[in-house]
Amino acid sequence: MAEAGRVLLHLSLFFILIHYTLAQQSVLNSNIERLALLDLRSSLGLRTTEWPIKSDPCNGWRGVQCKNGRVAGINISGFKRTHIGRSNPSFSVESLVNLTFLESFNASGFSLPGSIPSLFGYWLGSLQVLDLRSSSVTGAIPDSLGNLTRLDALYLSNNRLAGSIPSALGQLMKLSVLDLSRNSLAGQIPASFALLSNLSRLDLSSNYLSGPIPPGLGNISSLQSLNLSDNDLDASIPMELGNLSQLVELNLTKNLLSGSLPVELGGLRNLRRMEIGDNELEGGLPNGLFSSFDKLQVVVLSGNKFYGALPGALLSLPTLRVLDVSYNNFTGNVSTFSSNGNGTDVLFNLSNNLLYGTLASSFRNFISIDLSGNYIQGKVPEDIQSNIKLNRNCLQSLLNQRSLGSCKLFYAERGLSFDDSGAPEPTQPPLPEHEPAPKRRRKRWIYILVGLFGGIGFIVILVLVMVAVLRKCDKTIVNQRGTANVGPVPEGDNPSLPKDPTFVSGLRDSFTYEQLLCSTGGFSEANLIKHGHSGDLFRGFLDGGSTIVVKKVNFHSLKKESYMMELELFSKYSHTRLVPLLGHCSENDNEKLLVYKYMPNADLANSLYRVSEFEDDNLQSLDWITRLKIAIGAAEGLSYLHHECNPPLVHRYCKNLHFTSFIFLSF
DSSP states (O other): OHHHHHHHHHHHHHHHHHHHHHHHHTSOOOHHHHHHHHHHHHHHTBOTTTSOTTSOHHHHSTTEEEETTEEEEEEOTTOOBOHHHHHSOOOOOGGGGGOTTOOEEEOTTSOOOEEOOTHHHHHOTTOOEEEOTTSOEEEOOOGGGGGOTTOOEEEOOSSEEEEEOOGGGGGOTTOOEEEOOSSEEEEOOOGGGGGOTTOOEEEOOSSEEEEOOOGGGGGOTTOOEEEOOSSEEOSOOOGGGGGOTTOOEEEOOSSOOEEOOOGGGGGOTTOOEEEOOSSEEEEOOOTTSSTTOSSOOEEEOOSSEEEEOOOHHHHTOTTOOEEEOOSSEEEEEHHHHHHHOOOTTOEEEOOSSEEEEEOOGGGGGOSEEEOTTSEEEEOOOGGGGGGEEOOSSEEBTOSSBOOHHHHHHHHHHTTOOOOOSSOBOBOSSOOOSSOOOOOHHHHHHHHHHHHHHHHHHHHHHHHHHHHHHHHHHHHHHHHHHTTOOOOOOOTTOOTTSOSSGGGOTTOOEEOOHHHHHHHTTTTOGGGEEEEETTEEEEEEEOTTSOEEEEEEEETTTSOHHHHHHHHHHHHHOOOTTSOOEEEEEEEETTEEEEEEEOOTTOOHHHHHOOSOTTSOTTOOOOOHHHHHHHHHHHHHHHHIIIIISSSOOOHHHHHHTTHHHHGGGGO
């Protein structure tokens, strides 16, 4: 009995220990990480319903996973931003640097316009999964991602990434999935990818990659899916790809590949999908290429220059479901095809080739077959017309056929007999003898030309609008000024400006120096927006949650009269194109502070020009409609300063006020 009691006591202690351990793991132990998550919530504009401030992040925050009391995973896929967050979405995730145990970051489908921060590669050494699919990411892929040696999966598809693929990604030895598809990446595929020995899926499709396929990819024995389609890859298909014995899917369609189909691809014994259409491949199909495939289900060889007979092994594949060899120069008697083909539950497309002969009744066993654009003659058996396409052939008593002359010529050139007892009935006008395969490159050139002429059209409209605005301004000057004197203001002569800021008319609220010091974190570098020639600009946060901009005016670099002029202007004049002045601080004689409304969209220069690849990660490309609105808005602001202010302000005042830097902030 005592023994049973001891066992029960031990079991109770064991379950209590497990419960305590799980409870500890469900509570965030790091205050630094909690602050980092709060900062991330603020910078991304996440809703409090998903990340409530009163709940523990490890226990009550959606998408947050913890291990041992530390943040291990963040998943914001499918999240919705607040109204303020939607007005200025950006890739602001700097607070992630404090989550040193983070293993997974998933923001797929969540808009993060801007470049991928280099900090991912420098501070998130524990990261194993980075998923930014469909996140509106722009710019280049940073080389620093090559430092994430623990990374298992990298998803960057369906964005606007540009530039070349960093060869540093070849250092990710543990990587199993690399998906960079549907971007605007250019250059060659890095040869260093041959070092990714654990890679199982590589998808670089729908980019602008050029050059040859690296033969070293054939060394990745673990590769199961290789998709390089819809690029500009050239040269021949490397025979080394035949070493990928685990490969299940191979997609090389829509490239510029040339040469013949390597017989070494027969080593892909586990292959289920082979898609190599829309290239410049030529030659005959090797006899032994398809004899070893017992799992192959989809074969797409369309849009090439293959010729010769279709191998019987290809037509007789036991697991075949789709065969598309259209738009080639394959030849042969269709009766042979009907006897070898496995038509049950298979879709065949043999259109636009050089097949000839007559149709047999066995074609009724095929569920769907396209034989249009060939040279098949004779009559069509009545029981097979519903499942077969036969346009542009040499068939009797059937519409939309080739001309009798072209049919006779085809058979005569090959020494074959042609039955012209029932002449074909061609379409009026005659259809082309052999239509070329549609190529993606032709569409691409169309898109380029449309974009080019569309851009030129927008520039012309922009110039016309600016000319109209300037003409209107000139007329306003004549109407308002008449014969008034116009000229430079004499130096030292500005009677409209007061000597003391306390007497400035219409002055906004006063702030204490301590209040502004706390709001900007002691004017820290982290809150510095930019250095100006008349003072530095800092971001600040008031107690009520409002964001402000504090201009720290230094009289060592700016005359007091200029400061008074700026204070007078912004307190007296108000316009939608001028940044609102909220207040000032004049406690220090040698250092004055001006407080403005914070404009989240940054300035015009930052949205038009990039100084270097390391600056301005949130840069967004401006479309022409937005540029036109900016130009009109800038003209409205200048017109107000020149013609509606009394007295009018000349251009040098705008320079002192950094007008060209701030005008975009009002949009």
